[in-house]
Structures are given as structure tokens and as C-alpha cells.
Amino acid sequence: MSSLHFWFEFASTYSYPAAMRVEARAAAAGTTVVWRPFLLGPIFQDQGWNDSPFNIYPAKGRYMWRDLERLCRKEGLPLRRPSRFPRPSLLAARVACVGxxxxxxxxxxxxxxxxNFAEDRDIADPDVVGAILATLGLDAAALAERAQRVEIKARLRASTDEAxxxxxxxxxxxxxxxELFWGTDRLDDALAWARGARP
Amino acid sequence: MSSLHFWFEFASTYSYPAAMRVEARAAAAGTTVVWRPFLLGPIFQDQGWNDSPFNIYPAKGRYMWRDLERLCRKEGLPLRRPSRFPRPSLLAARVACVGxxxxxxxxxxxxxxxxNFAEDRDIADPDVVGAILATLGLDAAALAERAQRVEIKARLRASTDEAxxxxxxxxxxxxxxxELFWGTDRLDDALAWARGARP
Known part of the structure; x- marks a missing residue:
């Protein structure tokens, strides 16, 4: 049984439903999740984009918000459209590297x-990230300090290069x-692959 | 029960599995298909693209061919990667308007x-389109003539504008x-919507 590497970016809309269900779905399929935070920004820049394609291409963006709304309703997930999109995710991604x-x-x-997606809170704000850590019963100040260390910054850069x-x-x-699967609706295919069902 | 409008472009890779299964799946769901040929070229041009995004963005293209291969195997569909992609689809789309x-x-x-996708034949070639019509027992010459009439050209342009x-x-x-659903993997959601299951 192979493990499922879940590559996510905190600003990414479709990563939201994926992140909320990936652990339970993987467990039900008998496998484990390897959590791989990375940054889409540098990858988009290599494609010539300095913004989300959902902002660059308005028809695509309008569709995505509607599709995400349907998807979240179907999965019983709350959704409040972020007042800023995409939100800078660097700090949260570094903390996720620590975690x-x-x-x-x-x-x-x-x-x-x-x-980000149910409460429209600014995840780029260190106070918001700190509050999230505190809610989880963690030492927010110590973790924020660790997240800014050179080795964590380098790890996130290396992960993005690996992606x-x-x-x-x-x-x-x-x-x-x-084997690469893209998109939240490919989760079941990826889990089937992990179980050895490889058409 | 609402009908399902199926918007397709003959050059589009993911439209291939969708086209092969849409009628049977719609029938099983108790609804009918309205076949809507259109051209992606003008729509891509409005987004600033003069080629398929799968050619413009190589990583996306590499993934798509692999994903399509998995998808076709899963659905038991033959696939031979076209030696030319995307193939000009104007003539075939006009015949589809007639039909x-x-x-x-x-x-x-x-x-x-x-x-196009199982035999790597050039669907831009009038002889190939004619052979397909003949195989279906149709009068290829008469239909090719009808497909080039002003009203058919105008109908395809109007359909593309409508899209x-x-x-x-x-x-x-x-x-x-x-209600718009994009992508072959949204067919079941669209059929659920037609049945009135609207989350």
C-alpha cells in the first residue's frame, strides 16, 4: 500500500475541500497522507502568470466560484468567498512545513x-496564524519563530522545486x-492507484 | 426533467470520452442530450491564446495526455495520441451542425x-469526413455541400457566440x-442537476 502525497497551497480554492477530506478518505482506503505544503506563486510565474489564472481569465474565475459553491454544498462544507483572493500564503505554508x-x-x-474559505480571515496576518495555533493548544510564539528559521524557508523552497x-x-x-493526479476530483483515482488499481 | 446540453469541440481531448458516453449516461438518468457543436478557437483567442493551452503550457499538456490515457483505459476507450494537436475542426463542426x-x-x-483520438486520422481532411459519412450510410457529397452553406456557417458562429x-x-x-458544468468529470453532476438534485 503506497502513501498518498497531498500537495497543497493555502491560497488555492479547490485545495480547501481536498484538505478537509483527504485524511478521512485516505484512512477509509487504508492508506496514509504525506502532507506537502508548497507555493504555487513561483510555478505560476514560470507559466508567465503573476496572479491566479482565476483572476487573469474572468470566465474561468466566475465558473470556479460557482463550481466551488456547488462542491462545498455537496460535501457539507461551509464556504464564504474570501474578500481577498488569492491570499498570500507564505507564512502559513512555512508553519505547515514545521507541522x-x-x-x-x-x-x-x-x-x-x-x-480562509469559511471565515474570510486574513491568513497572511501573523496574528491570525498565531490565533489558529493557540486554538490548537500550541505555543504560537515558539512556532512562529521556528517557521521563520533559515532551514524552514529552505525546506519550503525545496518543496516547491520538487513540486x-x-x-x-x-x-x-x-x-x-x-504518478500525478491534479484536482480535488481526482482524489478517488489517486487512492485507487495507492491500492494498486492501476488501469 | 431538463435536457442536457452537451457543448463539444472536435479538437478537444476531454470531449472525446464525454462524447462517447454522454448519450448512454443521459438515457440511464432519464434525460436527453442536446448536441451543441461549437469552436473553442475564438473563445481561446479572447483569452489571448492562439493555440491549445495544453501546447502553450507544457506541464499542463504532459499531464493531460497521461490523465486522458488513464481515463480512457478506465472507461475502456481506445486512445491513440493524435500526431497533430489540435486538429482543425471547422469542417466537422459544420457537418455536426447539419446533423x-x-x-x-x-x-x-x-x-x-x-x-481523431483512436485512429489518428485527419478530421480536417474533407475526404476523411466524407468517408465517415459514407460509413454511416449517408450521402457524403450532399451533406458536405449542405455543411458549407451560409446558414450553417452562420449557425456555428452563433453557437460559438452563445457558448x-x-x-x-x-x-x-x-x-x-x-447552469454550467465544465469538464468530462462533471457529467454526473450535470445529470443530477437535470434530475432536480440541486444542492
Whole structure:
């Protein structure tokens, strides 16, 4: 049984429903999740974009917000459209790097997505990230300090480089034994791949 | 029960599996398909693209071909990667306009997709389109003549304008009572919408 690598970006809209359900769905399929925070910004820049394609291409953006609304209703997830999109995700992504192998990591990831997409809170604000950590019973000041260390900054950069090398061009993406699946609606296919069902 | 409007472009890769299964899936769901050929070229041009985004963005293109391969295997559809992509689809789309309300229309659409994506035949070639029509037992010469009439040209242009007005930015797209669904993997959602399951 292969593990499911879940590549996510906190600003990414479709990563929100994926992040909220990936752990439970993977557990039901008998596999585990490896949480892989990365930044889409540098990858988009390589494609010549300095903004989300959902902002650059208005028809695509209008459709995405409507589609996300339907998807969240279907999955019973609250959604409040962020008043700023995309929100800078660097700080939260660095904290997620710190938490990637810690027991609190998954809960932190879900709490950040909930703040951004269900509560319209500014996840770029250190106070908001600190409040999320505190709510999880963690030492916000100590973790914020760790998140800004050189080795964490380098780890997030290396992860983003690794994402590009894996062929990742959007989020969420799932990788199982090097096989890439893009989009929240490919989660079941990725889990089938992890179970060895490879058509 | 609302009908399912299926908006397709013959050059579009993901429209291939959608076209092959849409009629059977709609029938199983108790609804009917309205076949809506259109051209993506003018819509892509409005987004600043003079080629398929799968060619403009290589990582996206590499992923798409792999994803399409998995998808076709899963659905038991043959796939041979076209040696030219995207293939000019104007002639085939005009014939599809002629056939849109004829009994042979759906079979023609499927045959064109099969030629392009399972046999690597050049659907831009009038001889290939003629051969497809002949195989269906139709008068190829008469239909080719009809397809080039002013009113058919105008109908295809009007359909493409209508697609843009509906918010369509890619193919395949499904529209049910004005509600837009994009992508072959949204077919079930569109059919649920047609059945009145609207979350």
C-alpha cells in the first residue's frame, strides 16, 4: 500500500475541500497522507502568470466560484468567498512545513483553510496564524519563530522545486509512487492507484 | 426533467470520452442530450491564446495526455495520441451542425472523435469526413455541400457566440437550465442537476 502525497497551497480554492477530506478518505482506503505544503506563486510565474489564472481569465474565475459553491454544498462544507483572493500564503505554508511531521500538522492545515474559505480571515496576518495555533493548544510564539528559521524557508523552497520537478502545475495535486493526479476530483483515482488499481 | 446540453469541440481531448458516453449516461438518468457543436478557437483567442493551452503550457499538456490515457483505459476507450494537436475542426463542426437535429448526428459525432483520438486520422481532411459519412450510410457529397452553406456557417458562429455568452471557456461543457458544468468529470453532476438534485 503506497502513501498518498497531498500537495497543497493555502491560497488555492479547490485545495480547501481536498484538505478537509483527504485524511478521512485516505484512512477509509487504508492508506496514509504525506502532507506537502508548497507555493504555487513561483510555478505560476514560470507559466508567465503573476496572479491566479482565476483572476487573469474572468470566465474561468466566475465558473470556479460557482463550481466551488456547488462542491462545498455537496460535501457539507461551509464556504464564504474570501474578500481577498488569492491570499498570500507564505507564512502559513512555512508553519505547515514545521507541522508536516508533527501530530498537530493536519489540524493546522484544516484550520487555515477554514479560516480562509469559511471565515474570510486574513491568513497572511501573523496574528491570525498565531490565533489558529493557540486554538490548537500550541505555543504560537515558539512556532512562529521556528517557521521563520533559515532551514524552514529552505525546506519550503525545496518543496516547491520538487513540486515543479514532479510536473505539478496546480493545486491540489496528489502523487502516488510518482504518478500525478491534479484536482480535488481526482482524489478517488489517486487512492485507487495507492491500492494498486492501476488501469 | 431538463435536457442536457452537451457543448463539444472536435479538437478537444476531454470531449472525446464525454462524447462517447454522454448519450448512454443521459438515457440511464432519464434525460436527453442536446448536441451543441461549437469552436473553442475564438473563445481561446479572447483569452489571448492562439493555440491549445495544453501546447502553450507544457506541464499542463504532459499531464493531460497521461490523465486522458488513464481515463480512457478506465472507461475502456481506445486512445491513440493524435500526431497533430489540435486538429482543425471547422469542417466537422459544420457537418455536426447539419446533423444536430438529425437521427445520424450523435453517431457522426462519435465517429469523428473515434477517427481523431483512436485512429489518428485527419478530421480536417474533407475526404476523411466524407468517408465517415459514407460509413454511416449517408450521402457524403450532399451533406458536405449542405455543411458549407451560409446558414450553417452562420449557425456555428452563433453557437460559438452563445457558448461564450453562457460563460463557456473550455470543452466539454454541459449546461442544464443555464447552469454550467465544465469538464468530462462533471457529467454526473450535470445529470443530477437535470434530475432536480440541486444542492
Amino acid at each position: 508536516a511531521e508533527e501530530p498537530w500538522g493536519p489540524a493546522f492545515v484544516r484550520a487555515v483553510y477554514h479560516a 515543479a520537478a514532479l510536473g505539478i502545475f496546480g493545486a491540489p495535486s496528489f502523487v502516488v509512487d510518482g | 444536430a437535429e438529425e437521427p445520424w448526428g450523435p453517431a457522426f459525432v462519435r465517429a469523428v472523435y473515434h477517427a 461564450a455568452a453562457l460563460g463557456i471557456f473550455g470543452a466539454p461543457s454541459f449546461v442544464v437550465d443555464g
